[in-house]
Amino acid sequence: MESSEDLEVRALVQGSHRGPKDLVLTTDRRRPTPGAGEYLIRVGAAGVNFADVMQTHGTYRGGPRAPYVAGFEAAGEIVGVGPDVKDPLPVGTHVIGAGRGAFAQYMTMPAAGALRVPSGWSDAQALGLVLNWATALAALKPLGEVKAGEVVLVHAAAGGVGQAAVRLARHYGARVIATASPAKHDTVKALGADEVVDGRRPDLAAEITRLTGGVDVVLESVGQATFEASLSVAKPFTGRVVVFGAASGDATLTTADLVFTHHAQVKGLHIGALAAAAPALYQSLLVEIEALIAQGVYPPGNPHVHPLEEGPTVLQDLETGQTQGKHALDPWR
Template sequence: MRAVLCREFGPPSSLVLGEAPAPRPGPGEVLIRVEAAAANFPDTLIIQGRYQARPPFPFAPGGEVAGSVAALGPGVAGPAPGTRVLAMTGHGGFAELAVAPEGNVVALPDAIDATTGAALSYAYGTVLHALRDRARLRAGETVLVLGAGGGAGLAAVQVARLMGARVIAAASPAKHAACRAAGAEAVIDYTAEGWREALKPLAPEGVEVIFDTVGGPYAEPALRSIAWGGRYLVVGFAAGDIPRLPFNLALLKGCDILGVFYGNAVKRDPAANRALMAQLFDWIAAGALRPAIAETWPLERAPEALQALLERRVTGKIVLVV
């Protein structure tokens, strides 16, 4: 089968398009004939050896796919072969065939195409789990989204608005228009020095929820801007550095710092994730949600897609068509 292969740890330019043996599903696994695979920030980490998982070489990156069930491993009852599905694979998705744990596979409605399906789990699944299940977001609250122009960031803007929240998007100026189009009431340039001063008049009493995918030097100014009883969602560290926050701020603000590990939540409760995805499917069917897909490229452009993610040049998601 065709696959984009990582033969040694390195930058995206070290990836090669080649032939690899077709995987076989083991116990509790589903083999998927991949039609589309989304490029995500964890893919850039796994190929550099900077991710918690280190598959043996050669391996294909790609943790999020959509397609159809090709075969079931021992002990797996379904979905039946031929069923259209989306899935989180961890790695292996940048290939014609990929294996996913049974609990990570969700049947995809016929009305949702594979390109859209491939863009849902990592961004929109994470966001709905974060805002609904972890932060318990209520209508009328204000959400500050850090890194609002990225895949998860734009998804957070969209979903927070659907849940009735007011959204302040923190992004680089080139992505402000996209943030407003996604539903942000206000935008700020968090790459500017002293960006917190621009936030203060927008939320004089602080923001109730912070959705943070970037970490680094942006985390502490954001935490200092949280409202009493607010909830700070730790989603990722795209800035590269894990922040070392002064915990006295949590005491002074009476706030919660909440970790968001969507993949582990899915593993622990697949049924809850199927219900979560059903909510996303319903919003899409009703026309209330349109996933923010920036580009649709062929599989062989995977290295270019990952490089664009590393350089933070992507507004929304890039989906690779297999």
């Protein structure tokens, strides 16, 4: 017989689009039922991402509308399988993936995107695989086309995606210029970045140009505050600027800017859209990630794990740039 613990689940529910302050812990949500093509997952650890912050403001395009159970990245155990799942993994398998309502004890997850937690890793250690690492890898390799000896600029380098990007860029033989808040510089240097500068300094573009003479690949995720600098430090015509986020707000780029001023190659990236629109390319990223894990380039993650009720504070800290590395929520604590 199922216990009440299994039927009524703890979850963080976002009640408005006024930001993380309206994220509330509830204890009486019904456990979800897996739909067609879905697994039911007992969440072991849920990943916190900048997109969670955007969703709480209703600014994440295609995101859920309030009220909704927050969170979308989790690792956990398959405890149920919905109809029409092709070649399902056995119940009891631990997987990492994305779906709706991850900040809860149970969630449903499309089976097609769920990957086995790497052998010997805990649920929490696997967080970041499909979001931070796949995004950083896509930005650097198929889009950024990084080559050994090139210069890569990584913004927000102490963050979840940023740390993965610094490690990967170094692994591929690039010289890495990173931006981060001054309090985070030691973290970024320890990852192997060659130069770390404060991303908020007013002469950012001049300083990066002075250090590099021009950048081959820019990983642009900050938006408004750095976009102009990112475009101007990229080498004309050969430099690639991969845009995958806007933590400081949206930036604009006009056709005239591209014709007369910024002659960089600008490429857009959304990892979910890439997985859906270019499945073979996405699959090749997963194969590469497997190899990176085997080589020890991608070590088990070491996220800061918080009890579920601290979710609103963690999201506020992420929003205001107070965090470093990956943060996670344990819905059973």
